Amino acid sequence: MRRPPVFVSLANYPMPTNSTEEAPKVHPDLESVMFTEREIKERVKSLGKELKAAFGDGEFTIISIINGAVLFTADLMREIDNPVRLDCIRITSYGEKTQSIGTPHVIHSLTLDISGRHVLLIDDILDTGKTIALVDGIIRKLNPASLRVCVLLDKHGRREVPYEADFVGFRIPDRFVVGYGMDFAERYRNLPCIGVLKPELQKPPEWA
Ligand code: 5GP
Ligand code: MG
Secondary structure, eight states: OOOOOOOOOGGGSOOOOSSSSOOOOOOTTEEEEEEOHHHHHHHHHHHHHHHHHHHTTOOEEEEEEETTTHHHHHHHHTTOOSOEEEEEEEEEOOSSSSSOOSOOEEEEOOOSOOTTOEEEEEEEEESSSHHHHHHHHHHHHTOOSEEEEEEEEEOGGGOSSOOOOSEEEEEOOSOOEEBTTBOBTTBSTTOSSEEEEOGGGOSOOTTO
């Protein structure tokens, strides 16, 4: 018996557009996009090469400052083929504000033994320098063989504590950014791009 013809609705399938480039969807809460998903990917890839040049083939221990550095750490780790160990340290200083509320403090500390190990500390943004300086002090007390620091973004003009990272993704001006792991009141971390949050939304929201 012959089967009836099957008609597939084309509406269910993504159609190719004339453009080879997909128009990026910009989140309505963003005033502007600072770095697109593609720009971030390219820079993370080249940072991986910089790390490889610095560490060679040796093992090192990554310490990621969470939550902000989670996405950056996950992507950067996959750009290197060295044997690596991963530990996280949880620091807070912001709450539901866009300016640091003073002294950062440790909420959850390290679990791996890093004595005699080469360490790469990873954070999303180096801003006043207080957070990285705090974690730098904690790590150095544990006698690592070496400590290098990698940040995705550097707001260089905002430093209150002198600190230079060994690897920097992008130097940025003093704007409050969200996306690619970075939040405002715990939102926007899942945006694939990095953008400037609209100023009128930079106040403690009712949903927080
Ligand atoms: P610092 O202690 O250097 O002043 O601040 C570093 C931390 O503040 C970063 O790890 C990051 O979590 C947070 N931070 C600094 N600037 C921004 C920003 O523009 N957006 C977001 N979401 N977090 C920021
Ligand atoms: Mg942070």
